[in-house]
Amino acid sequence: MLKRKRSADDFAEEIKAHLALEVDELESEGLPRDRAHTEARREFGNVRLAQERFYMKDRWMALDRLLRDLRFGLRSLVASPGFAATAILTLALGIGANTAVFSVMNAVLLKSLPVTDPERLVRLRTSNAPQGTGTIDSNQTLSYPVYEALRHQSGAMSAIVAYVPLSTSKVAVRYGAQPEEAEGDMASGAFFSSLGVNLPLGRGFTEDDETRHSSIAVISYNYWTRRFARNPAVLGTTLYVNAVPITIVGVAAQGFEGVDAGGSTDFWIPLQNRRELNAWGNPPDDGKLYKADPTWWCLQLIGRLAPGASKTQALAQLQSTFQHAAFIGLGGKPMEGEKPPVLSLVDAKGLPGMDMQYANPLHILMAMVALVLLIALANVVMLLLARNAGRQREFSLKLALGASRAELLRQLLTESLILVTAGGALAWAFAELATRLLGQWAQIESSLSPDRTVLLFTLGVLGVAGLLFGLAPMRVALSGGAEMVLKTSAATSNADAGKSRMGRVVVALQMTMCLALLVGAGLLIRTLRNLENTPLGLQADELAVFSVKPNIPSLPEGRIFYSSLIDKLRVLPGVESVSVSEERLGGWWSDNSNMLVDGRLPEVANGASLTVRSNVAGADFFKTLGVPVLSGRDFADSDTAAAPHVGIINEEFAKRFLPNRNPLGHTIGTDDGRWSMSVIGVVKDHKYRSIDEEPIPMAWYEYAQIPMVGPMTVEMRVHGDPLAILPAARKAVQQIDPNLPLIQPMTQRAQFETTISHQILFARLAGFFGFLAVVLVATGLYGTLAYRVSMRTAEIGVRMAVGARRGQVVWMILKDSLVLTVCGILLGVPLAMLVGRALASSLYGVMPLDLVSYLLAVAGVAAVALVASAVPANRAASVDPMRALRTE
Amino acid sequence: MATQTNNDDRIALLQGTLDLLILKTLLLGPCHGQGVARSIQRQSEDVFLVDHGSLYVALQRLEDKKWIQARWGVSDNNRKARFYSLTAKGREQLTEKTGEWRRLTRAMGLILDAAAEEA
Structure with missing residues (x-):
């Protein structure tokens, strides 16, 4: 049975009763009433103290008991230190490891985006991209015409926004004098408002900013903290992105670092329409930027379901518009036998790609x-x-x-x-x-x-x-x-x-x-x-690598930039050879397509894949990498724009598409038939995208001969520590353009190791x-x-x-x-x-x-x-x- | 006043003895706090100084131990008061503590008397 604890009021009552009884008694002994009062009080002593003692009694006892128990427990554990240490360590390791793995899993797989109502957000995906298009990801990226068509469909979707990085990695920025790099995205005008991202400082974008391609930026809270020490005066200052002046107008809510929650976007700008700020940092293809190029599916789209609408309803509304828009600029309809792409909507929480x-x-x-x-x-x-x-x-x-x-x-x-x-x-x-x-x-x-x-x-x-x-x-x-x-x-x-x-x-x-x-x-x-211990097929030691993203107004100027850069780098002390390529080795990226061999798609045995990986490289490329040339020759300075078009293939290409023949002198080219070149060399298979890949057919174009020049990766073979050459290389780059940072400078071996x-x-x-x-x-x-x-x-x-x-x-x-x-x-x-x-x-x-x-x-x-x-x-x-x- | 005149002869109660005195007082029948204080003072011929604060804390302690129980009632002169009475457990304790106390005083007496004889 539980005893109800006696209240302090009850105790006070008792004391009052005591005093009254005492007064009565003193009075009966003959004292006058007022004397009796004072006397009773004096007799009793300090009433408040008595009440305090009553109040504290139980509490002191409980505390005292707790301390005694703790002391005793500690003493008994100290008496068997082996037991205590083992039990504590066991608990710590078991709980700690479990928490860590679960926290990361939670962030990667389960955590929602830091936005309002993330469960109403959906990503737009396609089953495939139409033939004749290039994609970043064949399911996750869509074209600008598709975005234009879908965003005006109101109904089940209250908004559809697009975003696209300014670079595959980081983009060159300058704030003050020092060139540096940061992660930047271009995004729709409604990006912040429809996602429901708060801006604790400044403002976000408007539809108007998108239409007028305003030169403004919102920076992430993290970037604001890291780079600007949370200085509120950052609003209104100028950030040069690829040398384009952009005004900072806002800071995004803490914790919002882009919709790709695994990434960490530093700043956003409205969708632009200028060559310096093309999607993914690519050079214009055939003179066309991402907005004007229906064959380049490069935008990621995310939408908010209207209140009460379901994914099925939204999809039903959007599907036909999507299938129509997919072929805008591609002949208006699917080619013969081509399956039209199908739009799908997936929940936006969690990270795209990361989950896989x-x-x-x-x-x-x-x-x-x-x-x-x-x-x-x-x-x-x-x-x-x-x-x-x-x-x-x-x-x-x-x-x-x-x-x-x-x-x-x-x-x-x-x-x-x-x-x-x-x-x-x-x-x-x-x-x-x-x-x-x-x-x-x-x-x-x-x-x-x-x-x-x-x-x-x-x-x-x-x-x-x-x-x-x-x-x-x-x-x-x-x-x-x-x-x-x-x-x-x-x-x-x-x-x-x-x-x-x-x-x-x-x-x-x-x-x-x-x-x-x-x-x-x-x-x-x-x-x-x-x-x-996997052999890379190239000599990755003593090889330094970095990228540059120069501002290239025209094709000839671009070629001049790279040839003068290579000339400057070649003469640096300790440098053995220098070359350039478009895709970086060991960077996970590759450019895949089918290629024509001697004017037609090659026939292959056993239904092997026709896919060829291609890259664009400069003179001395294979010498610099240390990849053996099995027959023919490496690219040379004499392979200029005016010279005959030349290409180099790897063993696997020769084996699969030109079996039992001497590959030298054969013509290979793009599958649209617009570009062809003759094979001048065959190189040994080597690791290209990552360490754990199997060899696949590869072809290299000469960078000075193709009608496109953009950011490139520079490979430098040196004597001694590859990283020691970087300061001199940085100086050489900045002699040409003081705005240019070295992007992701590292050793080639370190670059490959990132893939594992x-x-x-x-x-x-x-x-x-x-x-x-x-x-x-x-x-x-x-x-x-x-x-x-x-x-x-x-x-x-x-x-x-x-x-x-x-x-x-x-x-x-x-x-x-x-x-x-x-x-x-x-x-x-x-x-x-x-x-x-x-x-x-x-x-x-x-x-x-x-x-x-x-x-x-x-x-x-x-x-x-x-x-x-x-x-x-x-x-x-x-x-x-x-x-x-x-x-x- | 009586309580003031022989102030110097009064002895502060030993720890634990107050409990025993309370139990003994209550053996005569239920009584309120003021009555217990008076009774102890009177029966000890005003030798013991009963600190009222301590008295009430002691009463509470005994009540917590279930040696005594309390309930509100009305005094002879029609005053509301909290009356304490002995429980069966309290009776047992009184016998035991009284025994202990007797042995203690006897032992003390033996030693002190012996010392007095030697002196």
Whole structure:
């Protein structure tokens, strides 16, 4: 029954009554009434003090008790530091890792855009782009005419906006004197208003800004902080983007860094119509900018569903307009046999592309974390069970000495709370670190932090488990009662705990999970080693690379810019050779199309792909890269615009399209038949887009001969450290145009390594989780076995007293854990095979059933089990029989 | 006034003894706080100084321990007052504490008397 606490008012009432009674009594003793009043008060003393004491009494007692419990709990944990440290670390690692992976997964897959009503936003996708068009992504990018047609469809969509980056990476900007680079997008006038992005400072765009192509910019909060130290005076200042003056008019809401949530857009400008600010930083194609080019599908479109409208309704309204607009400027209708593109709408939350690229690895990481969490949980449970079971006698003794059950309960709860609190604090620090590392891996540049909800949830799960299992011995202690201490010995009182079947099952399961994790980690680490040791087919050392985006008013001026830049760079000390190319090697980008060979599409055996990857390069390109020229020659300075058009192909091109023939002298060209050139060289296959690709046919055009010149990447072969040449190169570039920064300067090797950076991190994380699992399993196993052995000290003493030899005792203990290990491994192999199957798509050069990985994992688990058992077994065998028996 | 004249002879109560005195007082029947204070003072022939604040805290403590119970009632002279009475547990405690106290005073007496004889 709950006793209602007495109120302070009631107490005050009582004092009043006391005074009244005292006055009555004094009066009856003969004092005048007023004297009696003062006397009663004086007699009582300080009324307020009495009330205060009444009020504080319970509180002081509670605080005092709490402090005492805490002190006692700490003392008892300090008394077994091994247990305390293991439990806290286990909690920290389990919770921390789980939180970090979940936070990143949340950001990549689940988090909505930082805009109003993100669930009403949809991205516009197409099943394919019409024939004769070029795309950035064949499903995700649409053309300007399509945007123009769709945006005027009112009804189910309240707005449709377009946006497009000013560059494939970063764009040259200048603020003040120093040229630098930033990420910029062009966007519709209704971009901010229809997404519902607030502007804490200044204004956004209007429809008018789009029509008039206003030279204004809104910068992101992050860029404002990073570059302008949150100076409000930034409004009205001028930012030169590709040397075009743009006025900053607004700052976007904190956390909004573009609709591609993985990216980090620094500034937005309204859709422009000038060659310096073409979409994706491309040079005009045939003199046409993105707005006038129906064959270039380069814009990303995002729309807001009108209130009450569904995706199906919106799609029904837009489909026919879309299918009509798709062929504007392309002959008005599909070619014969061509399937018209189909529009679709997908939810805009989450990141486009990102989900595809990272979802699988993240899910696997999540599964690994779950395994680690389970192991950690099992560890904490085992540790607590073991520790508290061993304390049954302590509890019985306390009960016998007059401790109340409530006091024992409080003590156990306090100890568990201390463990969970300390573990939680460490887990937070660990989660911070791990989240940042993971964010780097996924190249999520927008601000990432550990998810508080997840952390608390995980902490809660482990905390509740800790409390429950921490209390488990209470039941035994209470059922045993105070008498137990009197009539039992350690040997009998602990016999049940020593044989605990549950303990054995948990240990075996831990080894099962550990084996699966080790196999997974092994497969990924071998994948990584294969990737790192893959020959690139070119000499990536001593090779520096950077890009430039010059302002090119005309074709001849562009060619002059590059030839004079190459001349300046060639004469720098330490430079062996210099060349240029349009696409950067190892940059994930490639220009893919079909090509004509000798005037027609080549026939290929076995339905192999006709796709050719092409690039545009300058003189000495293959010499600079260190790619062997197998026959013919490299491009040379003599291949000028006026000279015959020449091209170079790779081995794969020759093998697939010109089999058993000498490729030199054959004519190859674009599939529209407007450009052709003769093959002057065949080069050895080499890695082009990324490290883990297979060779595909390639062709190179000479940059000085084609009717297009834009941003280029400069390759410099040097003696010694490639990065040391960059300051001199920067000077040379700025002698020609002081506005130009070097864009993404780095070594060619580093550029290639970016293509496996997430495999590297994935493998490292997997390795880390494997290691973590091993450590956890080892500590758990050691703790459990050591405990089991200590429970059997008396038994061992008896055995040795009646003549058992040391070896027999060690074997007895080892046999126990060997049985568990074998069970764990037998269960673990099928689980590991499941893991291997899930990983299959992430492997490179390793089979999912890689024998070496399995053997290593089995050996690892066995070694851990052996070491963890050997120490307690050895200790057991060193027990002095007499001492073991005397402990009773 | 009586309480003032022999001020110097009065003894502050030892820790714990107040509880015992309260229990003893209540053995005679339910009583309110003021009555308990008066009673202790009177029965000790005004030797004990009862600090009223401490008295009420002690009453509360005993009530929390369920040695005494309390309820509001009306006094002889028709005043509203909170009356305390002994519980069964309180009775037990009184016997036990009285025993303890007797042993303590006896032991103290033995030592002090012996010392006095030696002196």
